[in-house]
Amino acid sequence: MKAPLTKIKRIYRNSRISRKLFLAFSLMIAIPAIAVSFLFIRFKETQLYEEAMAAGSSHVSRLDERLRGRMNMVENASSTALIQKAFIDFIHSNMRADGLRLVKFRQNQFEQMHNMIKSNESIDELSFYVDNPDLYEIWPEIYHYDRFWPQDYWVSLREEGGSAYRLFALKDGEHTLSYYRLVRLQGQQNKHPSIMEIRIGHGKFFSDLLEETGGDFFSVVMDGKDPSRFVYNPEHSFAANAGEDLQNILARIHGQLDMLQEKSPIKVEAGDHTYYAIYRYIAPLNAYVVDVASHQALMEGPRSWYVWVVAITLCVLLMMLLLVSHTTRRIFRRLNRVLASMRKVRQGQLDAKIDTGLGENEAGDEIDEVAVSYNNMLDEIKRLMTQVVDKQLIAKNAQLHSLHSQINSHFLYNALESIRMLAEVQRQPAIADALVSLGSLLRYSMKWRSDTVALGEELANIQSYVRFINFMEGSSFELTADLPQDVLRYAIPKMCMQPIVENAVHHAAPRGGSVRIEIAVRVENDSLLLVEIRDDGAGVDPQALADLQAVLQGDSDTPIVASKNGLGLENVHKRLQLHYGKSCGLGIDSVQGSYTCVTIRLPWENENLGGW
Structure with missing residues (x-):
């Protein structure tokens, strides 16, 4: 703890006076104002959250009532169909026995049933599946039981009291809700009971639910068993904003749903966002009607208040900064001249003296005394630097004189060449080759036209060195360098x-x-x-x-x-x-x-x- 405090004190000590004054004003005015503003916004956020949850709960209750009312309409339609006893009896009889009787059925009982279906706007299709070998499948409302799937579903239907809803129909039910009801149990063995199926498209049954309300809540009907199956409006702004994360959000919500003890609202985390869900369990459908809202969307208003508070605070701080800067500039104008001169000196301008404006016999105040001492220090630095440069020039001239007094390199090359020719005349090729290698080494090391050479030149010098060492020491060093031509031209x-x-x-x-x-x-x-x-x-x-x-x-x-x-x-x-x-x-x-x-x-x- 001591080390951070020491570091903060050092930073404060090294700060400019204008910054210190600005920090003092900020601590006294800006920070308390920001704290009060944020506390007020937090209070408004809590209030807004409670109001949103109450509105969502009311909306879910209304949806629950509407859905149950529509299910009652579907059940009434099925009861109306089942009281057509003549129709039910005929489809279980031998429809092939008498053609005239079949025509009368078409004109009377079937027509009545067909008109009833068409006049009921709450259903799309009504079908009967009958285990009758003498059945005629000449109308879309009457089918043989073999077309029903799964074949043993009647057992589950009987256990559920003879009727049941399916949020997704058993057959081709991706976008269809179905209501199944046992019609008649057959007396003969190996026969299935007749089943009536009423099919309603999700778009019709959940029309009010799927409408784009423009509110903060997104309504979804979730299957009670399968978390991957749900009904919602894909055009809703929530679905569009969630994108590919929607499946994950709804799956997390489904994992917290409880049909026995409704805990509303529930809270889930998905990615970087938080979501709230309010729900009701609809037992006949074995489904949940859920309203989902994003914490970000609910708090969009208060978040904009944060932006306003920050913007206003920055404006106030900027005005304070300008005021403090103007005040300190007037108070420390001459001190700023001293600082400006010091900055120029750091950049190498040793002639950046401070104009004090004092007369010959004027002493001035403390700042003037600092300026005069600073000018004298610059004069002394310039004198010492001139002295050092003079010493360096003397040393450099001595080095140049020493170089001129050394043996001329051309004389050395010519001497080696003469010895090499003498060795060749006397048939001493090893000595001649060694002198060639030595000459190459000396010429390469003493001739500096540039600080870089081609890699090929450096390699040639190394080859000369290896040949000379082999001659001098009687060694057999072997040098191999199989390099591409473009690399040999590379400067190193x-x-x-x-x-x-x-x-x-x-x-x-x-x-x-x-x-x-x-x-x-x-x-x-x-x-x-x-x-x-x-x-x-x-x-x-x-x-x-x-x-x-x-x-x-x-x-x-x-x-x-x-x-x-x-x-x-x-x-x-x-x-x-x-x-x-x-x-x-x-x-x-x-x-x-x-x-x-x-x-x-x-x-x-x-x-x-x-x-x-």
């Missing part, structure tokens, strides 16, 4: 590969031994060029390898001394990271007695490469 920093090959030569094998050195390149993530230099020598001691990797990864502050382990790579690594960033540099991997592999990471974009 000069002398970045030479120290790595030297390490392999001096430390990979005992004197006079044989080591194979392979150079390969690859591109990683289209951003880095990786140059891998691998030898099959003795490898690196595990402890020395761990120390070196720690230095290359920045995990250790202790530098590795090249004279102790012969791995002078840290200098190359730091120079690469200094110019190309932390993503570039060297990496090393080795197994003692097997191999050592050093990887150079360079930026793949050639134009990003610079020199040392």
Whole structure:
């Protein structure tokens, strides 16, 4: 707890005076006003929630009453159909025995039943399924029982008292509600009882429910057993806003519905939103009528109040900021001149002195005293900087003089060329080739036309070095580098590969031994060029390898001394990271007695490469 307080005190101490005054005014005025406003909005949210729940409960009750009234109408229609005893008797008799009797049935009993169905707007279809082998299926209202599915449904219907509703019809009931009723139990064995089915489309039966009311609640009729089956208006704004999450929302609500103890409202979480549901259980339908509302939609009004409070508060704070800024600017105008001069000095303008406006014998106040002392300090800094620059110029001139006094490089090249020709005349090709390699090494190391060279030039210099070492030490080092032509033209920093090959030569094998050195390149993530230099020598001691990797990864502050382990790579690594960033540099991997592999990471974009 002490550390955060100390940090806050430090931030406050380093803040400008105008900010401190602004913070004081905010604590005294703005914050209390915001707190009171938010408390008032929370009170309004609670009040709005209670009113919405009461309205939703009333709406669900009205829907429950309407649905039960429509079910009564359906049941009355079925009773009216069943009292047509002549019709019922005929469809259970031998309809094929007498054609004249069939015609009279069509003109009388059937016509009466058909007109009754057409005149009743509460139903769409009325069908009878009769287990009668002598039945004629010549009208859409009369079917043989074989067409009914499932065949044994009459058992369940009998157990339910002879009649039952299905929110989704047994056959093709995706958008249809059905009412089933036993008509007559047959006396003969192996015969099914007759069943009457009344079908009503969901759009007609739930017409009031499915209307777009524009309110906050979304009405749904849910199947009591199957949480995936429900009836709702897909054009309602709630369904459109929920989109693919609607199924998940309704499934979560269905999991909390209780037919024995109605707990309204219930609350569910789906995604980042909260939803409330008020419901009633309709026993004949074995379904629930549910009103669902989104917490976000219910609190849309109070949420807009939050925006208004925040906007007004920001305006007040802005006005306070302007007032404080204007006041402090007038009070600390001269101090601001001191601060402005300091900022210019930080940018390198050492001549940014403060104009005090004082006369020769005027002392001024405390701020003027600070300004005068500050001007004197700038004069002293400029004098000391001039002195340092003069010393550097003297040292640089001494270095140039020393360079001019050294042996002329052309003289050295000519001397080597003369010795090489003498070796060839005396038939000493090994000595001649060694002198060629030595000359190439000296010319490459002393000639710096640019800070970068083509990878092919660096490779040629390394090949000359290996040939010269083989001659001098009688070794048989083998260098292989099968690189693409376009990579050989790639610009790399000069002398970045030479120290790595030297390490392999001096430390990979005992004197006079044989080591194979392979150079390969690859591109990683289209951003880095990786140059891998691998030898099959003795490898690196595990402890020395761990120390070196720690230095290359920045995990250790202790530098590795090249004279102790012969791995002078840290200098190359730091120079690469200094110019190309932390993503570039060297990496090393080795197994003692097997191999050592050093990887150079360079930026793949050639134009990003610079020199040392």
